[in-house]
Amino acid sequence: MLPRYSLIIPAYNEERLLGRLLDSVDAARATYGGGDAVEVIVADNASTDRTAVIAAMRGCRVIAVEKRVIAAARNAGARAARGEFLAFVDADAQVHPDTFVEIDRALADPRVVAGATGARLERWSIGIAFTYAMIVPIVFVTGMDTGVTFCRKEDFEAIGGYDESRLVAEDVAFLWALRRLGQTRGQRLARATRAKIVASTRKFDEFGDWHFFSVAIEALRHLMRRDLTRFTASYWYKPNR
Numbered sequence: 001m002l003p004r005y006s007l008i009i010p011a012y013n014e015e016r017l018l019g020r021l022l023d024s025v026d027a028a029r030a031t032y033g034g035g036d037a038v039e040v041i042v043a044d045n046a047s048t049d050r051t052a053v054i055a056a057m058r059g060c061r062v063i064a065v066e067k068r069v070i071a072a073a074r075n076a077g078a079r080a081a082r083g084e085f086l087a088f089v090d091a092d093a094q095v096h097p098d099t100f101v102e103i104d105r106a107l108a109d110p111r112v113v114a115g116a117t118g119a120r121l122e123r124w125s126i127g128i129a130f131t132y133a134m135i136v137p138i139v140f141v142t143g144m145d146t147g148v149t150f151c152r153k154e155d156f157e158a159i160g161g162y163d164e165s166r167l168v169a170e171d172v173a174f175l176w177a178l179r180r181l182g183q184t185r186g187q188r189l190a191r192a193t194r195a196k197i198v199a200s201t202r203k204f205d206e207f208g209d210w211h212f213f214s215v216a217i218e219a220l221r222h223l224m225r226r227d228l229t230r231f232t233a234s235y236w237y238k239p240n241r
Contacts, residue, residue, distance in 0.1 A: 003039040005100055006081030006153075007089065010065075010073035012045040014091040015054055017200065022058045024094040024198075032100035035059075042091075043077035045070065051091075068237060071162035071170040078156055087150040088171075092200035093119070095148060102195035103150045113182030114151035114175065115190030116144065119199040127209030128201065134212075143189045144175045147197040151178055167237070 007025060011018060022040070029035045042055035043063045055062045065076040078086055085107060089095060096102075099117065106112050118139075121128060139145050149171065159177040162170045179189050204211065 001036065003037055003083045005038040005085050005087055005103070006041055006078070006083035007038055007087045007148075008041045008043060008074060008077030008081065009055075009060075009089060009091050010043045010045055010070050010077065011047065011051050011055070011091040012068070012070075012073075013047045013049045013051060015047075015050040017092045018042070018051060018054050019058070021089070021091055021094055022055075022060070024097075027097045028095050028099040031097045032104075038100060039081070039083060041077045041080055043073040045073040067164070069164055069167060071164045071166060074170075075161040075164065078153070078161055081153060084153060085150060086153050086156050087148050089148045089197065090200075092202060093147075094122075094198040096195035096197065099148055099195045099197075102192040103148070106190040106192045107150065107152070109190070111187055112190040113155060113185070113187035114149070114178040115192055116149045116175070117147035118145045118191055118193040118196045119147040120196050121201055122198050123201050125204075125209040127212075128204055130210075131204075131212040139191075142179075143191070144172065144179070145191050145193075146171070146199070148192075148195070149175065150192075155181060 009018075009021065025040055026035075029038045032038060040060045041063060042052070042060045043065050044052040044055065045065045046068055052062050052064070061080065063076050063080050065073045074088055085103070087099075087103060096117065102117065106115050121132070155178060159174075159181055162174050166173060175189060182188055207215070
């Protein structure tokens with residue numbers, strides 16, 4: 001029997017945190033009625049650590065992806081997926097036990113094209129709270145969110161998946177594309193916020209709780225020079241510790 005859901009996890013050198021995510025996924029699968037309804041695909045994005053080994057030992061399907069772009073990893077996982085519905089989550093997150101129940105609830109509405117669960121952070125500080133406060137209005141205005149992103153596989157294929165030319169913000173572009181597709185059919189994006197993920201704060205741990213503001217200025221400086229490659233490589237694509 002084919003699974004109803006394919007959960008796709010792009011992963012690069014995630015041996016430290018992948019097990020934690022998979023523990024939470026096991027709990028969500030159990031709540032949904034057992035593991036057979038949800039397959040878990042780890043798209044191993046050229047890891048040099050034990051990421052693939054850990055994923056295989058935990059019963060995940062492991063897809064090797066050599067192109068070091070997170071959009072490529074997500075797309076490769078989606079191509080291998082057997083489920084009617086696709087869900088995507090980062091390897092450093094933890095999913096809510098009701099994840100698939102709430103996604104089911106959202107996608108049962110024919111007016112919904114896709115959506116996301118939203119996220120809460122694993123720790124807080126004044127700097128993180130200020131950063132969060134800057135992002136929240138964007139979420140409410142656009143209807144787009146982070147967390148576990150979900151859609152029907154046929155709609156994923158209709159928009160061509162994630163844009164592999166983008167090193168950053170590919171997830172935003174993906175939801176924009178789904179939103180445009182939905183608008184042609186009178187559909188909208190949904191926010192399944194009763195099943196928020198716990199999002200990692202490791203970027204804040206590494207760069208400091210106020211670093212987002214300096215990063216935004218640095219990104220703008222590189223954008224004005226039309227050269228974001230070095231910046232994105234250092235901030236998003238250097239090896240995980």
